[in-house]
Amino acid sequence: MINRRDFLKGTTAMALSGVMPEALSSASEPSSRRPNVLIFFTDQQRWDTVGAYGSPMGLTPTLDALARQGVLFQQAVTTQPVCAPARACLWTGMHQNRHGVWRNALGLSPEVPTIAHHFQRAGYTTGYIGKWHLAPREVGNGAVPKEWRGGFTDFWEVSNVLELVSHPFEGTLYDAEGKEIPFSGVYRTDFLTQRAVRFLKEVGKDPFLLVISYLEPHQQNDWNRYVAPEGYAQRYANPWVPEDLRPLPGDWYSQLPDYYGCVARLDENLATILQTLAETGRLENTIIVFVSDHGCHFRTRNGEYKRSPHESSIRIPLVMAGPGLPRAQIVPEVVSLVDIAPTLLELAGIPVLAEMHGRSLLPLMRREVAGWRGEAFVQISESMVARALRTDRYTYCAVALDKHGWNDPHSDRYTEWYLYDLYADPHQLVNLAGKRQAEPIAEQLRARLRDRIREVEEMDVQIAPYPVPM
Template sequence: MTDRPNVLVFFTDQQRWDTTGVHGNPLGLTPHFDALAGRGADVHHSFTCQPVCAPARASLQTGLYPTSHGVYRNGIPLDPALPTLARQFAAGGYETGYIGKWHLHTDDCPGPVPPERRAGYDYWLAANLLEFTSDAYETTLYDNDGEPHTFDGYRADALGQAAIDFMTRDREKPYFLFLSFLEPHHQNQRDDYPAPEGYRERYDDGWVPGDLAALEGNWPEHLGGYYGMVRRIDEVLGRVLAAAGQDTIVLYTSDHGCHFRTRNREYKRSCHEASIRVPTVLAGPGVPTGRVDGLVSHVDLPPTLLDAAGLPVPPEWPGRSVLTGGSDDVLVQISESEVGRALRTRRWKYGVTAPEADAWDDSASLSYVETSLYDLDTDPHELDNLVEDPATEAVRAELRDRLLDRIEESGEKRPEIGPRAGSRP
């Protein structure tokens, strides 16, 4: 076995950043995550580059923005010819494995994923759409040959044990394992957040984030179950970390957040913090401890993993390693609910949308209009949209130029951004 460290990605689905103690949640849901942050790099300002499942997942596998890798919305399969994390780690002498939810094949294929559509992973125990091949206490995953395996117990426990079995077996090579949970995502068929038995009741009257408390949505019905799912995920994290040991590089992150229908008709697909900000920690040998300065995008995480493992980063990947610090702003692409773009800086959130574009069929536009501006210093819950305030004209002009630069740097053509219809000059 080489002296390279093992590498584990612990990946949750639809988890808000403020479910963690590190980010001020007072309910004690995440002691293992908080401890991991204490011994690693707390990526305190971490953001998805697209707040919906498949695009975010494809960016983590390829290091590219959705408009570059092509999976700009759900239901588009990942191009098998793209360089991926699995292929990079395999070339570096790693055994690669994937366990859990994939969601990078066609939506009419919820279960097995053909070998050529697995992005180069050697070991496979997964389902394309885990939310449709499982329930809270019924889990089915498919192996390398496409054969189904059923598991007893709570779904997150089953995936955690499968990961432990993979990590602790004898091997000649170091491993790179991508462990992808469904929790705390809702169970689609019945629009519910199925926590383990007895867990929902613990948190039904728990702390409510300020954005939810101020806005109408379905959080009063679902927040207790959501918190219960987060709590169980953290318990699984504790078991998985114990099996991995402290000589393993661990990345914990999520694909996007959850706003509980306060911003649109479902749970994400907006530029607000509840949709785009996620909990992220990197820990292990060679990783500096402490809070990462600056903002970090999902496209920064694949080069970070390769950098931490001492492997080369594909030159076409636009992100930068977190080991060198964060940035002053991040770009967010939005699909399905709108064709939108947003810039998140340390203080401001600036959003634009393309009113003439089709949010399902169009990945981008050459013409956007301003739709939102939030001062996060004075309005952290994004309740006061300043985009039509004449006093923000200079700020909007600066942010407009920065956003246009980021759009162009991401590989898109430079568009035009006009004022919101009816707004004052």
């Protein structure tokens, strides 16, 4: 892990970021005004693409500078390493069994409360731009009817499944009336940022909750590859390769240059957003959250890019900065995607629902760590029916061998399948499941996972030890 001294080193990234240092420096001061909230949401971005986490590629000077002015969560973990379920968890603060979206193509019920509902009731303008992925399949991939918008009703420029109605340089969003907003000849990431700048300069009223949901660095599905802006892949033609990828077959060799180019362009767009907040006088009163839904293992762990319990799938970048938040703070504890919703509600002075599985991260930011569980619960679908725990030291995963990942949301019987010691094997190259020397810790983790399933899913399950041949 990067240490605090290294994290605080360097000031050149601030100059590169295009952010006004004096505005960011005052951003952590509490304000008597209700804070705006802006969520810069990327898709399928590995945590180790970010310089603040130790990437040597220099892709994210703006985000690195923002992290130095705010809070870097060292071990943030998704709840579900696939798009729709992770998004539903983020917006509701609940795990999939409570909000109902346990795989793609399922809609988030209009009856399920989201942060947009809570913020709107508190007098906020709610806006959403980009990829939604939470309307049911029968609605289609483009326009989303009002009842399926999760409470984001004041400003809406969205495609439900953006990757299926657009390409990197052309496509369509849909406004609140279902009218097309086409784009052509502009990079998709840049276009979404242009729409966000329009909101900030012409449309949005304070206080606001604005989500900018980018598709990048997700692959272009029908092209089966990642696509960076013109010239960007060439910049990273000889890239650093993360150590979890190097020994394993996959498509990382051909895909990393474009993937890194996507990340670099996202960071430049983050600079545009921060500059616009500064120009409109809002930067010092806006809470900024940078987060991704899940990571990417480049087909090294299964036949596609995610849906596995490995760090490359479940570990995500998470940075927060703004009023009421500490500056230059690293939070080393394990935190979950479901913790973001209650954190933002508390920061805005809005009551947190008891139904939320997530917990506010503010005590950790104040270094009030007593009682923090220090583990993240992960549910996995589509590739398999699985449940996992990610602790500070271990990743433990059990699989329902008789269930189908697309058809079955859960099981009452699982089998131990993965166990990694992240202290000894941070790149998860040695699976300890079934190893005699690992049985004592496996037994402990088995019990902890059963307890978490009972707590979250309200059901008792059996977890069998790894099936060792006799």
